[in-house]
Amino acid sequence: MAKYRGNVEAIKGLIRETEVHRDVYIDEEVFQLEMEHVFSNTWVYVGHDSQVPNPGDYFGTTIGTQPILMVRHTDNTVKVLHNRCPHKGTRITTETCGNAGKFFRCPYHAWSFRTDGSLLAIPLRKGYENTGLEQSHAARGMTPVKHVHNYRGFVFAKLNDVGPGFEEFFGESLSSFDNMVDRSPAGRLEVAGGVLRYMHNCNWKMLVENQTDTCHPMVAHESSAGTAIEVWKNAPPGSKKPMAVEIYAPFMASYEFFENMGIRVWPNGHGHTGVHHSIHSDYSAIPGYFEKMAAAYGEERAKAILNENRHNTCYFPNLMIKGPIQLIRLFKPIAANKTLVESWTFRLVDAPEMLLERTLMYNRLINAPTSVVGHDDLEMYERAQEGLHVDANQWVNVQRLYDPSETPDTTAVTNGTTEWQMRNQFRAWSKFMTMAM
Amino acid sequence: MTAPTDQQLIDFVIRETRLIDQHRFEEWLDLFADDGHYWMPLEWGQTDPRLTTSLMYEDKLLLKIRIERLKGNRTFSQKPKSRCHHVIQTPQVERRDEQANEYVTWTPMHYIETRLDQQDLYAAWATHTLAMIDGALKIKLKRVDIVNCDAAFGNIQLFM
Numbered sequence: 001m002a003k004y005r006g007n008v009e010a011i012k013g014l015i016r017e018t019e020v021h022r023d024v025y026i027d028e029e030v031f032q033l034e035m036e037h038v039f040s041n042t043w044v045y046v047g048h049d050s051q052v053p054n055p056g057d058y059f060g061t062t063i064g065t066q067p068i069l070m071v072r073h074t075d076n077t078v079k080v081l082h083n084r085c086p087h088k089g090t091r092i093t094t095e096t097c098g099n100a101g102k103f104f105r106c107p108y109h110a111w112s113f114r115t116d117g118s119l120l121a122i123p124l125r126k127g128y129e130n131t132g133l134e135q136s137h138a139a140r141g142m143t144p145v146k147h148v149h150n151y152r153g154f155v156f157a158k159l160n161d162v163g164p165g166f167e168e169f170f171g172e173s174l175s176s177f178d179n180m181v182d183r184s185p186a187g188r189l190e191v192a193g194g195v196l197r198y199m200h201n202c203n204w205k206m207l208v209e210n211q212t213d214t215c216h217p218m219v220a221h222e223s224s225a226g227t228a229i230e231v232w233k234n235a236p237p238g239s240k241k242p243m244a245v246e247i248y249a250p251f252m253a254s255y256e257f258f259e260n261m262g263i264r265v266w267p268n269g270h271g272h273t274g275v276h277h278s279i280h281s282d283y284s285a286i287p288g289y290f291e292k293m294a295a296a297y298g299e300e301r302a303k304a305i306l307n308e309n310r311h312n313t314c315y316f317p318n319l320m321i322k323g324p325i326q327l328i329r330l331f332k333p334i335a336a337n338k339t340l341v342e343s344w345t346f347r348l349v350d351a352p353e354m355l356l357e358r359t360l361m362y363n364r365l366i367n368a369p370t371s372v373v374g375h376d377d378l379e380m381y382e383r384a385q386e387g388l389h390v391d392a393n394q395w396v397n398v399q400r401l402y403d404p405s406e407t408p409d410t411t412a413v414t415n416g417t418t419e420w421q422m423r424n425q426f427r428a429w430s431k432f433m434t435m436a437m
Numbered sequence: 438m439t440a441p442t443d444q445q446l447i448d449f450v451i452r453e454t455r456l457i458d459q460h461r462f463e464e465w466l467d468l469f470a471d472d473g474h475y476w477m478p479l480e481w482g483q484t485d486p487r488l489t490t491s492l493m494y495e496d497k498l499l500l501k502i503r504i505e506r507l508k509g510n511r512t513f514s515q516k517p518k519s520r521c522h523h524v525i526q527t528p529q530v531e532r533r534d535e536q537a538n539e540y541v542t543w544t545p546m547h548y549i550e551t552r553l554d555q556q557d558l559y560a561a562w563a564t565h566t567l568a569m570i571d572g573a574l575k576i577k578l579k580r581v582d583i584v585n586c587d588a589a590f591g592n593i594q595l596f597m
Contacts, residue, residue: 194479194490197589223512227505231498244499340589345490353488360490365499369590370477370492372506378592379514 004029008437015430018399018423022388025203025396031336033433038317039064041163041432042268043149043156043170045319045330046070048346049078050153050190051097056115058104059097062332063159068145069093070155071100073115080145080157081117085109086138104142117142152181153189162436164268172411173270176313180323182305184348185296189326192347193360198369200341202381204318204333205425207341210377211312211320211329212273212421214258215400217251220380224372225251243284247362250279251373261311261416267409269428271421274311275413280324281309286354296350314421316428326359329367337385343367398422440535441567441574449574450528450542450565457596458523462504465596469497470568470575477581477597492586492593507595514594519552521595528565539577540567548597560584561597 004010014021023030044063047070051059058071067083083091085106092104103120104113112120119141133139147158149166228248262275293302313321318331326346345359366373401418408427456465477492486494525546532541544563566578581597
């Protein structure tokens with residue numbers, strides 16, 4: 001019998017002011033409802049438009065657990081289509097990305113569709129004469145996702161009509177995208193380097209929460225970042241600190257460092273760490289970069305862009321971006337206990353190549369299935385996924401620096417070790433989960 | 438300097454995998470030249486380790502960090518420890534360039550990594566670029582191409 005479907009009160013009861021019920025992480029019915037509500041009533045990241053530069057270029061991905069594709073239409077706009085043939089359901093694209101030419105052709109029965117999804121042709125069409133096909137769902141072609149927004153190259157889609165519009169949903173949080181894009185002297189990013197795909201046997205929200213969890217690095221990553229610091233101590237005196245040590249070492253920064261970095265929360269579950277400084281603040285300057293930025297923006301504006309060192313910005317429900325190093329992570333839900341983490345990297349157009357080199361080094365040291373920092377984190381998530389089966393305590397605690405006067409859907413800057421952003425995410429979860437029930 | 442025989446190259450690669458399987462990581466690291474690298478590409482047929490992402494592209498310092506980390510008392514992802522096992526074909530000597538002091542071998546292999554109840558099997562090719570340095574063979578580059586290099590993997594914690 002369904003415990004949560006059709007029971008708004010039961011869903012709302014899963015989120016308390018400072019506690020989250022374990023069913024939010026381990027229950028398959030809750031997971032299914034998340035796919036129908038949280039991932040349908042919100043703006044979910046699809047891809048970057050540099051992945052589809054030319055008409056006919058497509059890229060296949062998912063929203064929640066549903067296959068979709070992003071395609072550059074003949075009018076140069078980016079469309080998002082449900083990735084199934086309206087005939088028998090066959091996924092249309094064969095490769096993850098490619099060029100469809102002027103139309104998509106289903107590999108099963110050769111039904112073809114324009115790149116906006118509309119039906120172009122059916123072989124042996126006379127077999128449908130007088131059958132009323134024109135009234136069918138199939139005749140409408142590949143269903144486009146109605147609500148699509150391209151923000152400075154980042155393409156988002158919302159599957160349902162309910163839920164706020166793009167600007168209302170993201171509001172001021174878009175400033176983190178602005179900073180990432182502004183770091184290119186040309187004001188443009190391109191997906192580059194290749195995507196790291198890392199399978200996690202845990203709930204997707206554990207990863208999301210971890211992005212603003214500033215009390216774990218010096219503990220969970222002592223094994224990797226701490227060891228990096230210890231090994232580097234034995235380097236001959238006067239050796240230049242390598243890029244890799246610059247990347248690892250700040251994970252061992254003190255509690256005080258993280259407290260002072262600050263956390264900002266925004267409405268609808270978005271928020272970021274690193275208001276004042278972050279683990280990315282003290283990287284060595286890349287030769288020639290500032291000169292290019294100053295030429296493009298003027299010195300003052302260039303400094304303002306580069307002095308913003310936000311750490312992790314979380315976009316509800318499942319995206320995290322790192323502006324200062326041009327990296328995003330997408331936490332793709334597969335099941336209550338299974339998540340695919342995709343880590344994408346970007347080239348700053350017109351910036352020195354060494355920036356991309358550092359971005360890629362960061363990605364493989366921190367986000368790869370072969371990354372020691374990744375091993376540290378995944379071990380914790382998987383232990384939690386297991387531990388949550390304990391009946392004696394069925395609640396996860398998110399109480400750190402809680403203030404009873406804290407209101408939902410507000411903008412605030414606070415102590416960098418607060419769990420407010422986690423509470424913010426779960427309040428948004430409760431809202432978007434139930435708004436169309 | 439005496440050039441290595443083909444058999445010496447083959448024996449070197451066989452011993453190298455054995456040191457990994459026996460967790461003799463310090464001895465294994467000593468097989469690398471000071472400027473040696475371990476490279477595990479992410480892309481099929483990848484040519485660039487710098488501006489294309491890799492699963493691993495590590496110099497001796499980074500490999501040393503990994504090896505020290507495996508021993509750490511607070512390395513929770515190694516409690517309990519992973520174990521591994523290689524099945525390799527006889528390494529094939531791909532190229533000998535005595536003038537340039539460069540010797541390349543190619544070795545198809547199956548690699549198994551286990552931890553707790555989990556056992557993962559990977560199929561891969563190892564390409565070793567070796568050089569004679571101070572009378573001993575050393576690794577300039579060990580490149581491991583996993584057959585499904587672009588698949589979504591869980592943790593890979595040891596060395597292929």
